Amino acid sequence: MKICAGQVGVVTGGASGIGYGLAAALAARGVNVVIADRRRDAIDRVVERLVRPGIEVLPVEVDVSDASSVQKLAEVTVARFGRVDLVCNNAGVNGKAAPIWEQDLPTWNWLVGVHLYGLIHGVRAFAPIMIEQGFGYFLNTASIGGLIPLPGLGPYNATKHAVVGMTETLDQELRAACPALGASVLCPGLVETSLKETSAMNRPVGVETVEATSDVSAERASLRAAWGSVLTPADVAEIALAGVEARRLHILPNNDSAAPVRARVDRLIEDLPEPQ
Numbered sequence: 001m002k003i004c005a006g007q008v009g010v011v012t013g014g015a016s017g018i019g020y021g022l023a024a025a026l027a028a029r030g031v032n033v034v035i036a037d038r039r040r041d042a043i044d045r046v047v048e049r050l051v052r053p054g055i056e057v058l059p060v061e062v063d064v065s066d067a068s069s070v071q072k073l074a075e076v077t078v079a080r081f082g083r084v085d086l087v088c089n090n091a092g093v094n095g096k097a098a099p100i101w102e103q104d105l106p107t108w109n110w111l112v113g114v115h116l117y118g119l120i121h122g123v124r125a126f127a128p129i130m131i132e133q134g135f136g137y138f139l140n141t142a143s144i145g146g147l148i149p150l151p152g153l154g155p156y157n158a159t160k161h162a163v164v165g166m167t168e169t170l171d172q173e174l175r176a177a178c179p180a181l182g183a184s185v186l187c188p189g190l191v192e193t194s195l196k197e198t199s200a201m202n203r204p205v206g207v208e209t210v211e212a213t214s215d216v217s218a219e220r221a222s223l224r225a226a227w228g229s230v231l232t233p234a235d236v237a238e239i240a241l242a243g244v245e246a247r248r249l250h251i252l253p254n255n256d257s258a259a260p261v262r263a264r265v266d267r268l269i270e271d272l273p274e275p276q
């Protein structure tokens, strides 16, 4: 899809990090933006930063794991703007690091709720509107962890794989319904955001998250050593929007994601049965 001034973009998790980066990149292109997030105070702060002449920025408090909350988001969007062009299902969280058998059920329910049901609710609420309009596009944020194993982060890994799989199917179903519709899945590697801190703010009572570190720069250095590139949300947003315009199904912003993804695919190919 071509991204143009006057369109309408909805960004869940738009109050910080990659979501804010996407919202800012859309606003810079003259797109009206709906900032949908669970944290009202954070929404209000970013709306002030995004507002500019010629566009409207609509704040909506939403919990993506709640079907009625997302349905209301779609209704409010259409009531205000009369259309929706791009829906970024981006809100995300992360829980504590532990092997899968030690991850407790409240953590599983939380991550399945935000990542998997968040996407299900987003598609159920917005796809019918797009089909009726005859245009519209989904950009769903997964992770490199949706394409490769991620030891220690099983619930994150499993739910992000679900986002990748669902987007691949969604894209085919949307194109079959109407050729102008489609979906892309964004699979970043490491990005400099406050995911750890906002996850701690958003967690349900009793759920553990990774402790915030007191030495952020040392932590970043060790992550860089383990993972290679660490991108900014603004970098990711530019690559993501270029990927949407090119109708790229999988968008991988970090160059060093290629090697682990290739290793996984090679392993899968190795395991394929011999043709009869």
Ligand SMILES: NC(=O)c1ccc[n+]([C@@H]2O[C@H](COP(=O)([O-])OP(=O)(O)OC[C@H]3O[C@@H](n4cnc5c(N)ncnc54)[C@H](O)[C@@H]3O)[C@@H](O)[C@H]2O)c1
Binding pocket: 012, 013, 014, 015, 016, 017, 018, 019, 036, 037, 038, 039, 042, 062, 063, 064, 065, 090, 091, 092, 093, 114, 141, 142, 143, 144, 187, 188, 189, 190, 191, 192, 193, 194, 195, 196, 198, 199, 202
């Ligand atoms: N930071 C990374 O390295 C990285 C890498 C790959 C993928 N991602 C994914 O990118 C997406 C954005 O994360 P980020 O890194 O920008 O973190 P972030 O914490 O800056 O942004 C996430 C936003 O989602 C919001 N949110 C959380 N639960 C919500 C809910 N139930 N309903 C509505 N909003 C909710 C948070 O309040 C927050 O504003 C997530 O899906 C994350 O999994 C991040």
